[in-house]
Amino acid sequence: MVTPRTAVPAVAPGADAAERPPNRVTVRTARLPGGLRVVTESMADARSVTAGFWVGIGSRDESTDEAGTSHFLEHLLFKGTDSRSATTIAEAVEAVGGEMNAFTTAEHTAYFVRLPASELALALDILSEVVWAPALRGTDVDAERRVILEELAMEEDSPEDRVLTLLTEALFPGHPLGREVLGSRRSIEAMAPEAIGAFHHHWYRPANTVVAVAGDLDHDRVVDLVQAAQRREGGDAPVRPPPAEPPTPLSVVRRRTEQVHVALGVRALATNDDDRFALAVANQILGGGTASRLFQSVREERGLAYSVYSYVDAHLDTGALVVYAGTAPERLAEVLGLLRAGLERLAVDGPDQRELAVATGYLAGSTLLGLEDSAGRMHRIAGSLLLHDEVAPVEDVVERFRQVSAADVARVLTRVLAPEPPSVAVVGPVTRRAVASALGRGGTA
DSSP: OOSSSSOOOOOOTOOGGOOOOOOOOOEEEEOOOSSEEEEEEEETTTTTTEEEEEOOOOGGGGGGTTHHHHHHHHHHHGGGBOOOOHHHHHHHHHHHTTTEEEEOSSSSSEEEEEEEEEEEHHHHHHHHHHSSSOOOHHHHHHHHHHHEEEEEEEEOOOOHHHHHHHHHHHHSSGGGGGGGGTHHHHHHOOOOOOHHHHHHHHOGGGGEEEEEEESHHHHHHHHHHHHOOOOOOOOOOOOOEEEEEEOHHHHHHEOOSHHHHHHHHEEEEOOOOTTTTHHHHHHHHHSTTTTHHHHHIIIITTTOOEEEEEEEEOOOOOOEEEEEEEEEEEGGEEEEEEHHHHHHHHHOOOOOOOHHHHHHHHHHHHHHTTSSSSSHHHHHHHHHHHHHSSSSHHHHHHHHHHHHOHHHHHHHHHHHHHSSEEEEEEEESOOOHHHHHHSSSOOOO
């Protein structure tokens, strides 16, 4: 995702969009002496600021014994520092109406706070302290260990989550990208506070971090506040070997459930691939919304599933295109046939002009709608700078979606489907033999 440097200001209600003057919104970046990158987006009419620290380390950068460390740190950093307890941090944020959160992916971990614009200094002070100097107390590690084990159990109890994890393992066997971001029960139970502290000390460094702030702000003041609170220097980005093993064709977990949960997927495009816009459009047409082919054919026309969708993941050197549906066990062959036919036919025939217009219009419009508040803008500029090393104007991004043609959609799907047939993962009251048999029978899209 990419972010605007300029856009459009408030106008009188009902004013025609063509008459609206340019918005006084700007994006500025700075690189501090220690390597830390700072990016801001000013929103003169906003009443809030959202500040985030995005660290370029995630689950794919962990060894087997370290599996889940990045996510463990996500839990631990808001547990307090030497000078602030978890309660003190929570009260300071909530006393001004703010909120804080964090998330972990395969390649980065993000921490962010949204507060009234007048509390910008508080947001940066708290984030700087928890990111650079968390206490990482043994008692907190033990408490969060129990929470994460419950999180793993929750994922295991959800067959929809389980089948998507199973498919990821199949797409990237023997590689950290194939592991659950949460880690494994074994790795979490064995993880010592000293190991977590060493991981933090090694990777949480300025040169591997982006600080992003959006809202009613002054860029130079943000830079001064961030620099004054910086407690570390240097750092390197992790070396990330690409997946070496070919995908596993079929993975089945037999479980007593009311539905059978099915996921199909292929390896897809890297984060910076020029075809990523075409793949996003292809995904939207395939299963990205209620107007998509799979939603209409599987749910609306045949009533075979309540939940059916597709999505795209992208990483530094690879990615995934995934299709999911949950259905009755006796409908497994029909649904598998529809999912496979949906992928193949869109690759062969491409979309019609109505489908293309709906998909490109949705992606262009949702890109703009994501800029409604400071939180959306912060996520956008942070992700852009961390993943693409630039923040492109939003107009350029919208135009890239609108330029995707029907031929582009067919071409990019042919490209990702060509190396090998889709991997299939199934969780439900079926055997591997039954799934293999179902794969041999057809369906029509």
